[in-house]
Amino acid sequence: MKMTAETNPTSVEIPSKLSAIQNLKNQHSRIISGGTILQINWEAGLEKPEHLISTEKLPELIGIAEVQLDGKLYLKMGAAMTISDCLNNSFVRKNASILAEACEKIAAPAVRNRGTIGGNICSKIGDTIPALLVLEAQLSFYNGEQEYMISLRKWLAKPTPPSAELLTSIFIPIIHRQNYSFFRKIGRRESFTAAIISIAGYLEYEENTIKAARLSIGGGAHLPCRLTSAENELNKAVKEIDWSCLYKEIQDDFSSYTDPFVTAEYRKKVAANLFVSRVKDFLKEQRKE
Numbered sequence: 345m346k347m348t349a350e351t352n353p354t355s356v357e358i359p360s361k362l363s364a365i366q367n368l369k370n371q372h373s374r375i376i377s378g379g380t381i382l383q384i385n386w387e388a389g390l391e392k393p394e395h396l397i398s399t400e401k402l403p404e405l406i407g408i409a410e411v412q413l414d415g416k417l418y419l420k421m422g423a424a425m426t427i428s429d430c431l432n433n434s435f436v437r438k439n440a441s442i443l444a445e446a447c448e449k450i451a452a453p454a455v456r457n458r459g460t461i462g463g464n465i466c467s468k469i470g471d472t473i474p475a476l477l478v479l480e481a482q483l484s485f486y487n488g489e490q491e492y493m494i495s496l497r498k499w500l501a502k503p504t505p506p507s508a509e510l511l512t513s514i515f516i517p518i519i520h521r522q523n524y525s526f527f528r529k530i531g532r533r534e535s536f537t538a539a540i541i542s543i544a545g546y547l548e549y550e551e552n553t554i555k556a557a558r559l560s561i562g563g564g565a566h567l568p569c570r571l572t573s574a575e576n577e578l579n580k581a582v583k584e585i586d587w588s589c590l591y592k593e594i595q596d597d598f599s600s601y602t603d604p605f606v607t608a609e610y611r612k613k614v615a616a617n618l619f620v621s622r623v624k625d626f627l628k629e630q631r632k633e
C-alpha cells in the first residue's frame with residue numbers, strides 16, 4: 345500500500361534554537377518557513393515529507409541590521425524575515441534598494457506577509473535572487489554542527505539535498521562607492537504575476553569608464569545566474585563598448601527555455617533589450633551631468 349499523508353501524517357518539529365534541531369540530516373525531513381511554495385507543491389500533487397522542521401521559532405533567523413564582519417560592513421538579514429519585512433525595512437531601502445524593488449514585485453501583500461526571504465532564496469527560483477546576485481550576497485548556513493558562509497553564486501551552483509542545511513542569514517556588503525543599480529521583472533501582466541524573466545544590474549562608473557559591471561537574470565523556472573561574458577563587454581571605457589556584441593553576449597550567456605506561452609528566443613531578446621536600454625539610459629544621464 346502506498347503511504348500517503350492520510351495513512352502516515354507528517355510530523356512537525358519546531359525548534360527554539362539551532363542546536364536543538366534533531367532531524368536536519370534525515371533524508372525524509374524538509375525545512376519549512378512561510379510554507380507558501382511548499383503548499384503550492386503539495387496542492388499540485390507533490391508528496392508531503394514525513395517530517396517538517398519549522399524555522400518560525402528560531403531566534404537566529406530573525407532581525408535586519410548593519411554589522412561588521414572581518415572589518416567589513418554588511419547588511420545582515422535573518423532568513424526568516426518575511427518579504428514584507430525586507431520591503432519595509434529602512435536598512436534594506438538604504439543599502440540594497442534593488443532588493444526592496446524585487447520584494448515589491450513578489451506576489452500580493454498576503455503572500456509577502458507570510459513568505460520569507462530564506463524560502464525565496466532556497467527555492468532557487470525566487471525573484472530576490474537576481475538582485476542578491478548583483479549585490480554579491482553571502483549566505484550563512486547551519487549544517488547541524490556549525491554555521492559556515494558561502495557566496496550565493498557558489499551556492500546556486502551546488503546540487504543540494506532538500507533539507508541537509510538550513511539558511512540562517514543573508515549578508516550584503518555595504519558599498520560606499522557611487523553606484524547605479526536596477527531591477528526589472530517582466531511578467532505576462534503588470535503585477536501579481538509570475539515572472540517571464542527578472543533582471544538586475546549594478547554599475548560603478550567614473551570618468552567615462554565602467555569600473556564594475558554585474559548583470560544577472562532569473563525569474564520563471566530559470567536557475568538565476570550572472571552574465572559574465574556580457575559583464576566583461578561592459579567593463580571598459582564607454583567608447584570601446586561594442587553594443588551589438590553586448591546584445592549578443594547577453595543572449596548567449598542566458599540559457600532559457602520554451603513553455604506553452606513564451607519561447608526561449610523571446611525571453612533572450614527581451615533580456616538583451618532590457619539590459620542594453622537600462623545601461624544606455626544610465627550613460628545618457630551621466631553625460632548630461
Ligand SMILES: Cc1cc2nc3c(=O)[nH]c(=O)nc-3n(C[C@H](O)[C@H](O)[C@H](O)COP(=O)(O)OP(=O)(O)OC[C@H]3O[C@@H](n4cnc5c(N)ncnc54)[C@H](O)[C@@H]3O)c2cc1C
Pocket residue numbers: 374375376377378379380381382383384399423424427449450451452455458459460461462463464465466467469470471472506509510511512537538539
Ligand atoms: C500566489 C503566490 C504568488 C507568488 N508569487 C511569487 C513571485 O511573484 N515571486 C517569487 O519569487 N515568489 C512567488 N511566490 C512564491 C513564494 O511565496 C515566495 O518565493 C516566498 O518568498 C517563499 O518563502 P516561504 O518562506 O514561503 O518558503 P517555503 O515554502 O517555506 O520554502 C520554500 C523552499 O525553501 C526551503 N526553505 C525554506 N526556508 C529555508 C531555510 N531557512 N533554510 C533552508 N531551506 C529553506 C523549503 O524546504 C522549500 O524547499 C508566490 C507564491 C504564491 C502562493
